[in-house]
Amino acid sequence: xxxxxxxxxxxxxLSMHYVExxxxxxxxxxxxxxxxxxxxRHQIPALAAAGFRVxxxxxxxxxxxxxxxxxDAYNILSLASDIVGLVKTLxxxxxxxxxxxxxxxxxxxxxxxxxxxxxxxALLSVPFMPRGAVRPTEILKALEGKENWFxxxxxxxxxxxxxxxEENPRRSLAMLLYxxxxxxxxxxxxxxxxPRSQSFLQSATMPGRLPGWLTEEDLDFYETQFRKSGFRGGxxxxxxxxRNWELTGFLNGLALTQPSVFAAGEHDAVLAMYPEALxxxxxxxxNCRGKFIIPGTGHWIQQxxxxxxxxxxxxxxxxxx
Numbered sequence: 001x002x003x004x005x006x007x008x009x010x011x012x013x014l015s016m017h018y019v020e021x022x023x024x025x026x027x028x029x030x031x032x033x034x035x036x037x038x039x040x041r042h043q044i045p046a047l048a049a050a051g052f053r054v055x056x057x058x059x060x061x062x063x064x065x066x067x068x069x070x071x072d073a074y075n076i077l078s079l080a081s082d083i084v085g086l087v088k089t090l091x092x093x094x095x096x097x098x099x100x101x102x103x104x105x106x107x108x109x110x111x112x113x114x115x116x117x118x119x120x121x122a123l124l125s126v127p128f129m130p131r132g133a134v135r136p137t138e139i140l141k142a143l144e145g146k147e148n149w150f151x152x153x154x155x156x157x158x159x160x161x162x163x164x165x166e167e168n169p170r171r172s173l174a175m176l177l178y179x180x181x182x183x184x185x186x187x188x189x190x191x192x193x194x195p196r197s198q199s200f201l202q203s204a205t206m207p208g209r210l211p212g213w214l215t216e217e218d219l220d221f222y223e224t225q226f227r228k229s230g231f232r233g234g235x236x237x238x239x240x241x242x243r244n245w246e247l248t249g250f251l252n253g254l255a256l257t258q259p260s261v262f263a264a265g266e267h268d269a270v271l272a273m274y275p276e277a278l279x280x281x282x283x284x285x286x287n288c289r290g291k292f293i294i295p296g297t298g299h300w301i302q303q304x305x306x307x308x309x310x311x312x313x314x315x316x317x318x319x320x321x
Contacts, residue, residue: 004044008064009057011085017064018057018086022048026092027317028083029056032101032125033234034165034176036063036225038218039100042306043313050314052096057086059106061233063225071158074236076244080109087117096317100124100302101270102237105244112254120259120320122313124301125270127277128256128284131248136241148193154200155238164201165231170223174214175204177222182267182298183211189298192273213304256285261316263290265297265304289316 009016019037021044029040037056047054058065060082061074068074083106087095097118099107104126111118132139137153144150155161165172179190184205194203210216262281264271271278271293281288292312294305302309 003048009086009089011082011089013066014060014068014082014085015066016057016060016082016086018055019044020053020055021045022051022053024051024053025317026087026090026095027052027054028087028095028097029054030059030083030097030099030103030106031056031062032099032103033237034173034222034226034231035101036222038221038225039300039303040098041303043098043302043310046306046310047313047317050318052317053092055086055090057083058225059103061236062229064228067229067233071236071239072243074233075240075247076105076109077113077247079106079237080113083107083110084114084117093117094119096120096122096320098122098124098313099126101126101299102234105129108256109248109251111256111258112251115258118258120316121256122261122263122316124262124309125264125268125299127262127264127274127281128260129274129277130254130284131245131251136245144193147196149196149198149200151192151194151200151203152238152241155235158232158239161200161235162231164199165226169226169231170219171206172201173222173226174210174219175201175206177214177219177300178207178211179204180269180299181211181213181304182265182296183207183213183304184298189267190269192269211304213300213306255283257287259316259320260285260288261290261292261312262288263292263294263301263309263312265299265301266293266295267298268301269299289319 061067140150188205
């Protein structure tokens with residue numbers, strides 16, 4: 001990754017770190033939790049070599065980007081505005097946006113709000129979910145019942161899960177990256193529901209050895225990032241799910257009409273969480289150019305299967321006008 005350039009953009013009061021490689025049409029890659037720009041380490045050089053200007057930021061609260069203190073600073077309109085501001089700072093008027101995990105909602109809100117800028121979109125792991133009629137945490141409470149936690153509701157109490165994760169960041173990251181991957185057998189695979197008698201980390205498994213796609217050097221990088229930033233910023237994204245719903249009533253009924261593509265791993269827990277979103281892609285993403293489920297793969301699709309992910313992204317990008 002010697003050609004990667006590390007830069008900073010000033011977006012309002014926020015200092016955003018990003019990496020950049022290549023020249024040509026702009027592709028902005030938005031990461032998820034608990035990750036950073038580094039989760040696209042395999043895609044950046046491949047897309048740059050194919051003739052694209054690829055930019056992957058550490059989003060608000062992550063890595064070397066600022067992490068504002070207020071919880072409400074992490075609402076979806078602020079997160080999408082960060083990406084709009086980044087495109088403008090780069091001197092571009094149009095971009096293709098890619099989002100994985102939490103980066104997917106950032107990507108689709110940016111595309112819904114500014115279709116004049118974001119002319120195409122690729123979603124990884126999380127399919128487009130139009131705004132629903134019911135407050136999100138109420139839906140999750142109904143799913144979890146009285147005996148279990150749905151992890152998003154468990155995250156709502158500030159400080160609780162931070163203490164768990166930050167006691168040993170390297171161990172926490174290894175557990176999450178392994179347990180949500182396709183390498184974890186069913187008995188060790190993370191579940192979004194877990195007993196109320198357990199902590200969040202008790203719902204994950206420490207691997208006996210790292211899966212082949214995750215090296216000790218990769219884990220070194222992630223550990224360094226989260227020892228610097230802590231986990232608070234990224235967790236605050238979850239603490240805005242109801243606020244996001246309150247702020248976006250004006251998006252009711254909107255479909256994602258730009259050229260799009262969706263890809264996820266066969267064993268991605270998100271597909272089990274939101275099965276209807278996958279089933280309704282044809283209507284919610286009417287210009288979807290492909291829906292791909294990669295066998296044997298879990299949540300970290302672009303890291304677990306970089307060659308397959310690169311191929312489907314490049315096939316999509318090269319067919320755009």
